[in-house]
Amino acid sequence: MTKKCMGCGAYLQTEDIEKEGYVESLDRDTCERCFKLKNYGEYKEVNLNNEDFLKIIKNIPKNALIVYLTSILNINVDYIKNLNNVLLVITKKDLLPKSVKDGKIINYISNIYPNYLDIEVISSIKNYNLDSLIAKIKKYCSSKKVYIIGMVNSGKSTLVNKLIKNYSDREIEITTSIYPSTTVSDIKLEIGDISIIDTPGLISKDSILNYLTLKDIKRITPKKEIKPRSYQLKGNGSLLIDNIIRIDHYCDNNIVIYLANNLNITKMGLSNPKLKDKNKYSFNLSKNKDIVIEDLCFIKFTDKSKIDIYCPYQINIYERDNFI
Template sequence: MKEQGKDKDQPSCAGCGASLQTQSKDRPGYVPASALDAEAAICQRCFRIRNYNDAVQVSMNNDEFLKLLGGIASTDSLVVHIVDLFDFEGSLISGLQRFVGNNPVLLVVNKIDLLPKGTNYNRLRNWVQRQAKAQGLRTVDVVLCSAKRGMGFDRVVEAVEQLRGQRDVYVVGATNVGKSTLINRLIADYSDLERELTVSRFPGTTLDEIRIPLDDGKSIIDTPGIVYTSRLTELVPRGVLGSLLPDKPIKSLVYQLDAGQTLFFGSLVRFDYTHGANLSFTLYTANAMKVHRTKLERADELYAQHKGVMLAPPSLEELQGIPAWTRHSLRIPRGSESDIFISGLGWIRVNGTNGAQVEVYAPKGVKVLVREALI
């Protein structure tokens, strides 16, 4: 059946109902041009799930995603919300609670393998619970894991089994949080799933979701990743992502700064320590990110002369497509243990409780805030 508002001549995926298109691999309905005219054509994501038990990440914008979420409240489902620990505030779905209604939410915090060795995971879990509550999200459980490394994944499967009962399972999350990796691990952990995935078609659903059948007649429902342009990773060219997205444990950097000193993170972000006593700051960013220190009085001149060259990434050419900086004036309260969080870049731990005043320059729209210290 054609969806309301869809062009009747537009071919649809026989697996998920998405309008087939050949332009963008990371959007719903992508199919190679050579396969577009096949009888009962299916999109690349359905093809890979059906033939390789491999979910492919696709994405959608905020408005499209909120329309999809709007239907969950009327179902009886377990909602698995996957967030990226490295970009926690940037990947948490704002207002999720009002869309899921009374359905239980399992919060899966991925990429814990990126944290330094010796991290206290009980403290970390408590931190996550406080942050989620502050954002208005009610969770029935919080599970820490690394889908890529397999850390804690048995606990994820166990929690899904315990909490879903006879429900479907909706998996939701932003782009680049590891959702597809986790979906693939869930697929592999259900013994009957491979047989189920070889049947002639998936149950047709909505434009942008795929139902992966389970042996009890219920489904894991894989939704596309939501694109938040408040994350630096969504604003930079693809070639810059390697310097932003860590793929191994972070080696934190400690800088001892006097007021009147500046740190440049490539030419993507500028950090000014403007007022306060001598203070150390610990940087938690991808190991590939280049940091340059200078005096505040020289910062403007240095940036003008060396952006995109010494201050890189990105290159001068790549910089042209990134929004201009917005200044964020932040006060670190006296007596607090705080991080300065910059979505998509990481965070800066303020080591000390005497308070401070800083200014952060980041591309317009990027989320920048002061939070309770993670580590």
């Protein structure tokens, strides 16, 4: 009989050490990759693509409840715009300052995606709003089937672990990690009479994470509450974010940058050639806009501005209305 890894959902197999689900003996319950990740923090990349994710979405039974997770630092609802039955969950609230109210976040999302059944802003790590979330899950899942879906690293498996720990008497822990594609196939668990199905995440092909080493992924990922950094920009100048991003500005502005506290931001003159030969992204911003550099940071601009951003990688950089 085929058996699945309890940590990542891969089918356990003894044939190919390079493939997901490899174990020395089928007596084991977790694959070697999960074992090494959990015990030594060693990450092994897997070959997943969005086909796998889209296949899972397509096969979700019509009457199942979809719980779609998106990180507060990386709000992305593009993939669920055509789905009904979605309970929208904004994760990792603990990474933004406590002064940021849930209502503000909900307002912002309601404007871009009003189609949700319900919404909750949570932090799995801080157990924030999980009682309210489980009550909503119970309210909307008449079919008793709940699919947890979302982008990679949005915190799906961490949430499932917390739900199991807080609201069932089972002791099971799915593998979680700071690296993308930790979960490789669907994992079904029970809370009372409800089936909760954790799934692999959707991969953004233009994410900066695709270009960075594991060490750098760890470095740029915020782990604690972000301390926003404010700058009063005067006339022409440049900001350099950790030697990865250069931002040229041409007028006065007040900006606030939200990114991992350990990353450096330095000011320099426009004539400094650093990163100037790299990919260029130009924006003419009206008042109260954010620039989002996916999986790295977002920057809140108060006034109208023209900026040029340079980055060694071809990544997703976009503008949106002020988020908070």
